[in-house]
Amino acid sequence: MSTTTEGDGSMETPIRVVIVDDHQIFRTGLRAELGGELEVVGEAASVDEAVETIAALRPDAVLLDVHLPGGSGGGGAEVLQRLASEPEARATRFLALSVSDAADDVVSVIRAGARGYLTKTASGAEVTAAVVRVHGGDAVFSPRLAGFVLDAFGAGLGETAAADDELDRLSAREQEVMRMIARGYAYKEVAAELYLSIKTVETHVSNVLRKLQLSNRHELTAWALSRRLL
Numbered sequence: 001m002s003t004t005t006e007g008d009g010s011m012e013t014p015i016r017v018v019i020v021d022d023h024q025i026f027r028t029g030l031r032a033e034l035g036g037e038l039e040v041v042g043e044a045a046s047v048d049e050a051v052e053t054i055a056a057l058r059p060d061a062v063l064l065d066v067h068l069p070g071g072s073g074g075g076g077a078e079v080l081q082r083l084a085s086e087p088e089a090r091a092t093r094f095l096a097l098s099v100s101d102a103a104d105d106v107v108s109v110i111r112a113g114a115r116g117y118l119t120k121t122a123s124g125a126e127v128t129a130a131v132v133r134v135h136g137g138d139a140v141f142s143p144r145l146a147g148f149v150l151d152a153f154g155a156g157l158g159e160t161a162a163a164d165d166e167l168d169r170l171s172a173r174e175q176e177v178m179r180m181i182a183r184g185y186a187y188k189e190v191a192a193e194l195y196l197s198i199k200t201v202e203t204h205v206s207n208v209l210r211k212l213q214l215s216n217r218h219e220l221t222a223w224a225l226s227r228r229l230l
Helices: 024-033 047-057 075-083 103-112 124-135 143-157 160-168 172-182 187-194 198-212 217-226
Strands: 015-020 038-044 061-064 093-098 116-119
Touching (some): 015 024, 015 047, 015 124, 038 047, 061 075, 093 103
Parallel strands (some): 093 116
């Protein structure tokens, strides 16, 4: 993980960050408050601009507002969903940063793939520390918001047997395909990795969705996350 090394005055490569928020004043203020561990390499103010910027710059982390103009109205969750099939964005970690502390907003963006959620009352030092932790693989939430996530995903923690029963419906190959699709791999990438034809992958995905009674890959990702399968 990229960190600052104290004592000898040297600095390792900082974590490259994109700020996504539709208020320029907030972006400017946040940029000025972030610590030296982070390097802001880009900004975006809408869903479409965020998708384009993140895919082009491939940042290490993204500070993502929940409510954004553009796209089909899905805000930050839509950004995550649209980038889920982009190989360039697979290594990027997302931290939601929003004025909203509504449970629906928190759960929707976490289900879409964000690794944490802070409200905009957080200080620059707190945001910096959260980005460092998210970049390192941790999940980070403002204290009050963690309860929403536990409530939303808690059922999966206590239903191991039920999850096993659901997995038993899938063949070993279908489970392989399911995990890769849920992680955001495109069909052609799954085909290349598993030495299958794209048509065969499509058939497996169709069978997985039917057996699990799901409608699309976004629901599949949420299903897999809630059962700690990724």
